[in-house]
Every structure is written in C-alpha cells, then in structure tokens.
Amino acid sequence: NAGVTQTPKFQVLKTGQSMTLQCAQDMNHNSMYWYRQDPGMGLRLIYYSASEGTTDKGEVPNGYNVSRLNKREFSLRLESAAPSQTSVYFCASREDGSMNTEAFFGQGTRLTVV
C-alpha cells in the first residue's frame, strides 16, 4: 500500500518548456488535489478533482491544466513553464472531499524553472 505517489521528485525546466507531473493513489479515494508550496505561503490549491470525471480550479490555477485520468490518477500539466512556477508541488487525496476526512500527501515534486 504505497498511498500517494508522485513522479518525478525533481525537475529542472527551461522557460517555455512543458511537462506533466504525475500522481497516483491506491487508497480508492474519490477526491484528489494539486497544491504548490512556496516559502512563507503555505500550501495553495491549484486544481482539484472532487470525484472521477470532474475537475475544478483552485486558488492559483493560471498556467496549469489537469486531467483526472481515472479514479487513481490525477496529472498536472505546465504548458509553458515560467520562473514564477518554481515551487514544490504536492498531490493529495481524500476519501471524499465533502466529508471531514484526512488528506494524504505525496512526497512532492521540486520544480525549478530557469
């Protein structure tokens, strides 16, 4: 039982390049999330998927797209990376976002855009 798994762990991109961050959970959770973490700013919600087949914007969605591929997988895509997207990205899942349940986090992806 691996929980939430993210790939890659580290990535360096040049400005304008694109990439997809992958996330998978094996807990049969309905809800999945992407957050970014910047120093002094906590965790900010980028996009979320309350259930399979749905996606919605969070607090900071500009420059990102997401795909809920199936119940297990939720990917985050940067189409044209910018230095402002340098951050640590965390994927998380919950049994059901509408219930008061624990969020489980992946190990994070440290992205640097130069």
Next chain:
Amino acid sequence: GENVEQHPSTLSVQEGDSAVIKCTYSDSASNYFPWYKQELGKRPQLIIDIRSNVGEKKDQRIAVTLNKTAKHFSLHITETQPEDSAVYFCAGPSRDTGRRALTFGSGTRLQVQP
C-alpha cells in the same frame, strides 16, 4: 489560504516547554480543522484534527482546542522535544471550493532548543 490565518510564523521554545499555535477562520459554516506537521524535505502529515461538535481533543502530548464563537482553533504541544521541530500547518474547508478542498494556513516554523 483565503479562509485561514495562522500565527506566529516562527516559534522557538526550550525543550520541555509548551508551544501554542493559533489559527483563525472566517467561514462560520466550517466544521473540520486538521493540523499537519511537515519535517524538512518531507510531505505534510496529519497529527490531529477536530470537528465542530467538540471543543477539545487530545492525543498524548498534543491537543487542539476550538472556539466556534470566536472562530479560532489552536494547537498545543506540551513537554516539547527536539523531534517536534518542524513546520506546522492548520487547515479548514475552503469556502471557495464549496468546502470540497482544504485551505491551509501559512505555517509556523517551530524550533525546540535542546
């Protein structure tokens, strides 16, 4: 996050002392308040949570109190140990997502001096 404010941003205590971190929220309908601990370079992990039908919850050396009237909740760590050194985040349901996602405070860096 847009709904939760956390302070202090940094806290230094001597080993054996108590530490208190406070969060305020704006959404009076919020009913779930978790606390996460993040060690350096690691993922956030839940340490304790409280639901709005109780005022206090304890788990060994940690406790969370909730004041719904004042709309604030606090994390209390007693008999602090060096391994308590980490960043702590409070969270609550995000009103902007219809409470389907968590919004996080900006974090408190706790340092326990041996």
